[in-house]
Amino acid sequence: MIREARLLAGLSQERLAERIGVPRQSIARWERGEVEPGFDNVRRLLRSCGFDVSLVRYQADESAEARLGGRLELTPQERLVGMLGDPDTNA
């Protein structure tokens, strides 16, 4: 999400780091997911890119979550064959 916001704002990692007063390496680590930035930092980062955080309440669909996790275990070919293989949805 941080990388996405930064790229949409057209900022380099250096420029974003300057804006919020952290080393460029911190931005890089947050973007790679090596270090958790914490909510306050996420908010500062997003605001520096011209965005903000809003809370949207929605019902978590645990079966969808499990399905998604299961799909990661498949190969790309298996995922594709799974989609193409259903004649009712691919007429």
Add this chain to the structure above:
Amino acid sequence: MARRRAQPRFDPYPILEAFEREEVSYILIGAFARVLVGADEITHGVDLAPTTRGDNLRRLDVALEAINARRPGRTEPALQTNDYTREPVVELRTDHGEVKVVPVPEGTRGYDDLRRDAERLPIGRGLRPWVASSRDLARMLNALNRAEDLEKLLMMRRLVELEHDFHRGRSIER
């Protein structure tokens, strides 16, 4: 009464094989790419971001001709001479399903931008197309800013998180 031509059954393999034969450089994007990286979606077409360098678009024209690609008005794709500032997305029908050609997808700077994080994914029949990363696929959906894509966007973001945990888990196992 004029008869409408039946929609062909979607089969991405002949489409991608045609691109392979002509050595077209492209990155798969859109719903088809999202399915390959793990999204739970259904699509009837292939979307791609080709490089506009060299004679790549001419090669893409040749590949598309081989699978009878036509614009909705039954005209030829003519991608090499298309004005992408006026028509950023070229939608085509082929003998094997729909093809969308998008040299600069929303939220990106095009092929070179997407290529950095793209991966070659094996999909069978010896094909290993370049596919945009989950993060970039989410970025494109976000930039399109369409209400109907919200669920897909949430799913892609969750997929990025799960992918991260999945790979981290694997590296810890090693």
